[in-house]
Amino acid sequence: MAEIARRSGVGSATLYRNFATRRDLLEALLVDEVELVCTAASTIDADTTGARLTAWLHRFFQYVTNKRPVAVELLQHTDRDSPVFGASRDRVLAAGEPLLRAARDAQDVRADVSLDQILDMIVAIAKIPGRPDYRQPILDTALAGLRHV
Template sequence: MTDQPPARRADAARNRQRILDAARAAFADLGPETSMAEVARRSGVGSATLYRNFATRHELLEALLVDEVDEVCAAASTVEGDTPADRLTTWLRRFFRYVTTKRPVVLGLLEHTDRTDPVFQSRGRMVAAGRPLLAAAQDAHQIADDLDLDQILDLVMAIAKITGTPQYRQPILDAALAGLRREPC
């Protein structure tokens, strides 16, 4: 006999995903003060279904953050591009979207936890996922060898924190990513 929990029913899995999708949109629209009632309303499920999936607001916020980190990490192995540098910069753009959209979720989590919480240990996973992309681009002599992925992620995060609209930040990101490329010999 196994100790594994029973598989989630298909409708329960769909409800959970609807809740996560609605919560992601609600936090993006309303910020860290988004209520569980708003998430239930937007997802079209009753509050009992919401709380059956996520007993607390903290659990919901953790699930949102972990879900997004999983997606960014998975993207590192499936990203497309003509060259290793193209694949790296495409993934860095995905990381940028993650950074710019996770802020309300992180602020909500910080209300009830501290930065030592395992949820905040996601950077190590990101670095591990992106490191092969950087290594391939550096091995192909397309990205400067004197940068490591931590430095590049810090650069992308700094741009994401610039006050202004996405249209204001986008050319800054484009210029920074272009600056990572090594000049052809």
């Protein structure tokens, strides 16, 4: 916590006033980032519904890769069944469903996979070891497979 306070430019007392434990801080970081991903679902602009969905899925991928260390650290202080993980997943699904539904209605994406499955695929790709430029073509190929045939 002292290192976090130092990097943030605040005193330890300020940090502890706002976050009693490391777990509280990690949960707040995760929740804040989830909020940004959910907001992006309604603000992403693209020419087609399929392109909007794909752009948002790229944003989700960015979230997963950037916040993975936070989630891993949080798992050291809680377990996967923690409400913060379930609630976050539910919020992301609720934000993304309208994008998927619109893309399906426009026949921009296939109808045989759920958003849950798509997000699981993206998380799996994000876990692949290596540099981001190694994972990016894998993600692009997987998302191309969502297009309606």
